[in-house]
Amino acid sequence: MSVQEGNVDVEVEVPYPMQSRQDLIVAAELEHDLGTLRKNYGPVVPALMPFGEGDAWIAIGYNEVRQVMSDERFVVWKHRGNNYPRLRFNEGSRPPFRMAFDKMDGPEQIARRRVLAKHLSARRVMNMREGTREKVENFLDDFIKQGQGADAMGQFAEQVPLAVISDLLGVPADETDIFLEAALDHMNGRIASEEQANKHINKVNAYFDHLVARRHKEPGDDLISALLEDVGGTWDDEELGGVGFVLLTAGHDSTASIIGGLLYWLAHDPERFQYLKNNRQILPRAIEEFLRVVPAGTGTRVRIATEDVEIGGVTVKKDDGIHPVVHPANFDESVFENPMELNFAREGETHLRFGFGSHACPGNQLARMEIREVLDAVLSRFATFEAAVPSENWRSEMLMRGPKELKVNWTLEEK
Known part of the structure; x- marks a missing residue:
């Protein structure tokens, strides 16, 4: 497909070949391509996923991404074949994931999210604020001791979310090394084979199975213990292990990416840094705008259509995969005026950084609190x-x- 960008012909292939990598090497190319496709092709585009079989689409318009995330005809787990189209190698076949709420649909998923939301309420998050502030200050002290030129990502931005989510889950600080590398390899797509994928997943599963068993005997003031005690028996032990896996990877890695991206912006924009120092009252709105602009990855899990669905001017056939790509949706010029501008006074539609609908991130208030404290x-x-x-x-x-x-x-x- 040939499109015009200024006076230059730019070739953007359709079906668009999505890449599994989400890093600096492909960032500029991907951002350009998806913006061009939305402008010249439409908000839903046929795509070639790097792994799996079957027809696939990418939703890159704001309204279409919201529809994919909220329409019950698009499901995240059921009705999939063993080799559905996807971005990550290690979500194919039948990997040994524990069943958790993020892999469910319909009433089953909603019931578990409702219980989880109760234990990730604004009140619980606010009760964590003082402890989070203390962690942030301690990590900053350690970071400053490293001297000029220290790495704010590895020495600070990655440390805060890991400490906070570990406390929430009841994971002792000296035990995170048991499973963290395996979990992050899975989250970041650093998997070369099915054997390696299964080995990593089993390692994380084993740790959280052990933690759940420990909390049966020694309950504490943590989320796993609270879910074990919740009336109604919504969760079984296998699902609780899955909850640990999901919240660890999302609550640590994604939040660290956002914090790192935000600090990266401010470190390159001294005027914006000084403006925020002098106008601290606008931080809540500024954080929302940063969340719109700063990515935590290009999208979310591929959905499967359970019937033919008209969306964005095309028909997604039953059993087709469709990937809602969040980042370009947050730059949709039909929704956000001057979308490439970081505008702390922006009003109107909210961003989709934490998803939308029944599969929206249940820990979004926790992430916001951590970002504010940082x-x-x-x-x-x-x-x-x-x-x-x-x-x-x-x-x-x-x-x-x-x-x-x-x-x-x-x-x-100066003090």
Whole structure:
């Protein structure tokens, strides 16, 4: 398909070949291609997924992504074949995942989300705020001791969400090394074979099976214990292990990517940093705009159509896969005026960073609280906070799934 960009012909192939990688190498290409496709082809585009068989589509318009996420005719798990079209190798065949709420549909999924939401309520999150603030300050102390040019990603942004989600799940800090690398390899698509995928998944499963058994005998003030005690027996032990896996990977890795991307932006935009320091009252709105602009990956799990569905001017046939791609939807110019602009005064439709509908992220308030505490601390502790190795192309790199590292220099506020 040939499209016009200015006076230059740009070839964007349809069906569009999606890549499993979500990093700097493909970021600019992917952002350009998806924006071009939406403008010149439409909000739903035929696609070739890197793994699996069968016809697939990508939804890249705001309204269409919302529809895919909320329409009960698109399901995340049931009615799939063993080799459905997908972005990740290690979600194919029948990997040994524990069954959890994110792999369910309909009333079964809604009932479990309702219980989980009760235990991830705004009240519980607010009760975690003081402890989170203390963790943030301690990690900042350690980061500052590293000296100028220290890595704000590895030494700070990745540490805060891991500590918070571990506390929530009741995982002792000295036990995270048992399973963390395996979980992150799964989350980030660093899997080369089915054997490796199964080995990693089984490693995380074994840890959370052990943790659930421990909480039966030694309940604590943590989410696993609370779900075990919940009236009605909604969860069995296998599902609780699956809950641990899901919340660990989403609650740590995705939040770390967002925090890292936000700090990456501020480290390259000193004027914006100073503006936020001097206008702290706008932080809640600024965080929402950062969530719209800063990615945590290109999308979410592929859905399968249970019947023919008209969407975005096309017909997605029964058993076709469709991938709702969140990031381009958050830049849909038909919904967001001047979408490439970071505008802290923006009003209107909200972003889709945490999804939409019954499969929306149940920990979104926890993530928002962590981001607020990190921002408050960084803006309070540092008079300046700038990239030690600035990137001339930093704006075009914002699609990447969290920077691998972020070396910064700073000056501290005088006490």
